[in-house]
Amino acid sequence: MFERMISLIGKDKFSKLQTTNVLVVGIGGVGGYALEALARSGIINISIIDYDKIEITNLNRQIISSNDNIGLNKVDVAKERVLKINPDLKIAIFNENLTKDNIDSILKNKYDYVIDACDTIDTKVLIIEKSLKYKFKLISCMGTANKTNPALLSITELSKTNNDPIAKILRKKVKELKINKKISVVSSTETPIANKNLGTNSYIPGIAGLLCASYVINDITKK
Numbered sequence: 663m664f665e666r667m668i669s670l671i672g673k674d675k676f677s678k679l680q681t682t683n684v685l686v687v688g689i690g691g692v693g694g695y696a697l698e699a700l701a702r703s704g705i706i707n708i709s710i711i712d713y714d715k716i717e718i719t720n721l722n723r724q725i726i727s728s729n730d731n732i733g734l735n736k737v738d739v740a741k742e743r744v745l746k747i748n749p750d751l752k753i754a755i756f757n758e759n760l761t762k763d764n765i766d767s768i769l770k771n772k773y774d775y776v777i778d779a780c781d782t783i784d785t786k787v788l789i790i791e792k793s794l795k796y797k798f799k800l801i802s803c804m805g806t807a808n809k810t811n812p813a814l815l816s817i818t819e820l821s822k823t824n825n826d827p828i829a830k831i832l833r834k835k836v837k838e839l840k841i842n843k844k845i846s847v848v849s850s851t852e853t854p855i856a857n858k859n860l861g862t863n864s865y866i867p868g869i870a871g872l873l874c875a876s877y878v879i880n881d882i883t884k885k
Contacts, residue, residue: 663748664704675883676704682882683707685773685798687760687789689736690714691723691867692803692874693779698725699875701744701751708744709771711756712736723867760785769796775878778802779871783828787835790845801877802847804829806867808854815869817877820845825853848873 668676682705686693689712700708714736720727731739737755745751756768760780769792776798778789786802793800801817805828820836823829826849836845848870855861 667704671883678882679704679879680706682774682878683709683772684775684777684878685709685711685768685771686777686779687711687785688778688780689726689740690720690779690781691862692806692871693777694725694727694736694740695868695871696777696779696874697740697744697871698747699872700878701747703875703879705879706748706750707752709754709756709768709773710737710740711758711760711768712740713757713759723862723864725868760788762788765789765792769798772796773798775799775801775881777874777878779874781828783831783835786828786832787839790836790841791839794841794843799878799881800846801874802832802845803870803874804832804847804849805854806850806870807860807862808857809850809852809866810855810863811850811852812865812869814852815848815850815866815873817846817848817873820847820849823847823849823851825851827854846877848877 684705686697689710716727716731716734716736718732726740726743735757737757741753741755778786804826820833829849
């Protein structure tokens with residue numbers, strides 16, 4: 663099933679994909695697309711963590727959601743979906759919230775890459791802190807709400823972000839913790855639409871998730 667991917671990158675680099683261990687934190691609008699791209703690219707060793715259930719409001723942007731699975735655990739639905747794509751996947755699921763109490767027990771699995779697709783600032787900070795301890799490569803998605811222009815999304819560094827409310831808060835917290843490492847993020851330079859409620863369309867979170875996956879895949883295959 664991966665003939666076209668092998669034609670693109672070669673057998674040796676494809677073998678590297680299959681031996682890489684990746685954790686995706688959050689299987690919503692961003693994380694669901696990231697997971698799908700990883701699975702369709704030949705990465706076999708994947709873990710996912712999310713404590714939410716699928717809701718009807720997820721239907722407009724979350725690739726794992728449908729009218730048939732509302733109310734089910736996201737990690738269970740996501741696992742079933744990607745195993746239908748590639749039955750050889752070795753996918754581990756954590757149906758829980760990632761916190762300071764359980765993060766070390768999860769990260770002891772020695773991941774090569776972590777995709778942070780969660781929407782909680784404190785969890786994002788925690789993952790950044792742990793990237794120093796466990797030495798995994800991290801790509802963290804910033805805000806996708808109230809934005810509509812896909813051309814303004816890119817992979818950049820946290821220190822270079824602008825017009826991103828989540829990144830602004832995260833920069834301050836990282837500075838307070840005196841973390842000096844470069845932090846790779848997916849962020850949009852688009853000024854958010856003024857809206858007291860958070861609105862999200864069908865494609866901005868998905869594109870952000872695909873960019874997260876591309877960071878991992880390209881980093882592996884371009885070494």
